[in-house]
Amino acid sequence: MEGNSIIIATLVAYKLLLLGIGFWASRRVDSEGDFFLAGQGLGAWTAGLSYAASTSSAWVLLGFTGMVFTQGLVALWLVPGIFGGYVLTWLVMGPRLNAETRERGHITVIDFLVTDADRWARLIGLLAAGLILFCFVFYIAAQFQAAGNALTEVFGMSATEAILLGAAVILIYCLLGGFLAASITDALQAGVMVLACIIVPIAALSAAGGLGAVMDALRANEPQSYFSLTGSAFGMAGIGMAMGLLGTGLGALGQPQLLNRIMAVRSQTERVRGAAITIGWGVLIYSGLVVLALSGRAMSLDTGGESLFFAAASAYLPAAIAGVVIAAVLSAVMSTVDSLLLAAASAVSHDSGLRWGTPKRALLMGRLAMVAVALFAVGLTLFAPKDIFTRVLFSWVALGAAFGPAILTRCLGWRVRGGAVFCAVIVGFVAAVIAYNIPGPGADVVEKWGSWALGLIILAIGRVKHG
Template sequence: MQGNTIIIATLVAYKLLLLGIGLWASRRVGSEGDFFLAGPGKDGGGLGAWTAGLSYAASTSSAWVLLGFTGMVFTQGFVALWLVPGIFGGYMLTWLVMGPRLNAETRERGHITVIDFLVADAGKWARTIGLVAAALILFCFVFYIAAQFQAAGNALTEVFGMSATEAILLGAAVILIYCLLGGFLAASITDALQAGVMVIACIIVPIAAVNAAGGLEAVMESLRFTAPQSYFSATGGAFGMAGIGAAMGLLGTGLGALGQPQLLNRIMAVRSQSERRRGAAITVGWGILIYSGLVLLALSGRAMALDTGGESLFFAAASAYLPAAIAGIVIAAVLSAVMSTVDSLLLAAASAVSHDSGLRWSSPKRGLLMGRLAMIGVAVVAVLVTLYAPTDIFSRVLFSWVALGAAFGPSILTRCLGWKVKGGAVLMAVLAGFIIAVGAYNIDGSLADVIEKWGSWAVGLIILTVGRDRS
């Protein structure tokens, strides 16, 4: 009872802080560019290195890292670690390879979304590509947001014993109210705050778990006696091409970052190239702390045979190994962080409807109103998906992550590298990458996993190479 009181009090305080940030940021929104990208290029506009770096980091992770990745290491073992170099590769490619042109051209040409950047030289194909891109973003983000709602629901159920439906509806309502109050600046600041919360939690809880297990040496000793041999295998116990496929499939997950609007928007909005480089270092440093802590937590939980399904491990460990007061604060803070991730997704979905689709509104205020209404619509559909199409958090997020990455990543990357590609080829690459990724996702087996992550990219790059304008 004492723990629940602390959790409720912390949740209320955290949400009041988010509302305050939203209200403060709302006074700095005077245009569509301000609302969707914090107005980079103007005096005082854009994001600083810490806000951009931490908000990018939080937007890549949250529920699927704290809950999904930890659960995967807990249940499957060392094979899950192939995700880590893939994720860090995505960090480096987006910030350091794609970032220079993405950031510079946004300030020079006034792009508001990453789709603006994608279609800037597409000529007569620009509107068609924009419509297709908007449809794909909405489709994928419904599943992505559903995963976040499910994570919030799982956490509320774990902590308060609520029914799954009540927990999901409550989490969605809190998220939606906050999202409707602020734009991109508010979302970025709160995501940066979320990243800080995650770091603290991912240091405290793993340390407590390792200490409870008797130290790292005791953890590994216990695993050697209790875990199957496949737990320590880099291929999950698979051999030959099946083992290589398992590793390559997980490694290729990092490619998804190259096509995520909610991530690339952060790089577009950074105030300067020097702050972009600092933002990259901040993101990488954050990732090192987070992934190191969560791997230790998963191994410790497995060694002590915590009674959890895997994706609830973080909350179970906090409750088991921390004093009630500290556990209550950590659980509430992480729960709030998981829920607040949706703001960036809803904002990107709203911009897809009101801006990327090419629709024209009678006034800027009407455009912003339609964007907010789109947020509500996407949230409602995502709740329905969460309630009636249940699946584990990890696979639901990876489906939308990989599909969007395959659709947009090759075209955005090649444009950042200076390629000029005919608009028709860009459209074909977008559709081909998406269709191959979605089709392969629905087929079992390691070969299908490789095709989903790598084959979709390969086909897209081939199409772009053939359609390259070399004049």
């Protein structure tokens, strides 16, 4: 009971803090640019940490940890892919993305994408808005589901009530403070996550008797496939599995909620510092979660995998500390929804190209879109449950394949005809969705790499030669 009381008190305090940030940020929202891009005034720490938190919440804390726990070292192929995404977005795409946003006054990454699209710009905007809304409903549902799973795991609280309350709080501070509020709360979330990913793994490793004892227990009890970098697959199937996991990092190159952070940084110097902060954060997070997963497996901790983090906190930390960690991480998982809701809202009110009459009316429609997307995602969470890792990866990979090739090539200086950009977006998305629904490592490679290859081929064909 002591632990439950602490969890509830921490949850309440955290939610009140988020609302306070929303009210504070609302005073700094005077225009569409302020609401959706914080007036391009983010510093390195806010941008770097909020990017990190937006790219790595429920699916990392719960999904990645569960995958290492259940499947072994094959899951580590995700790590170089994720860090490759960090480098490409911040350091390769970032310079032009940030500079052109300042020069031309872009509000969203779709503005950047359609700059040279001429008469195709509106069609591409409509298509992009539809894809973003479709994918983010699944992504948001995964965050809500993660929170519901955790509450059930920890103290049997009604997941339905908790999800509805959490969604309401997130909606309020997003509606008030927009992108600035979301970025500050996400930076706070990133700090909470990194502390939790130090404390809980150290406690689990200590309970297991140290790293040597963990490895001895795993060697004695686990099959050889657990230590293989291709899992239980061999030959081309093993290579396909590894390549499929590695290719997950490509998804970062097409995520509006991530690229918006880079667009919003106040200077190129701050952008480089933001990149270093994101990468350093990732090193701490992934190292801690691998240690946690292996320690939990060595001790045969009774968990389905995706609940490992909360089960370990409850088992190996004093009740007071466990309560704070669980509640803080739970709130952090749910607050990732803010960035997704903002991207969905900007897709409706700005990217779609629909004429709303006045800027204030456009903002109103964006806010109404937030509410609609959140309600639909809550319904999906409650009535169509699916594992977190799968649901997030579907959205991540499909959006990455749709937008990533076109945004990357434009950052590299390509000028491509609007019709080719439109086709590349459709073909990349459709190829990823079809491959996603076909089992096997071969289809996984097509989903992650083949969809990108098709998009790049179309863009190369439609490229306008300079001079």
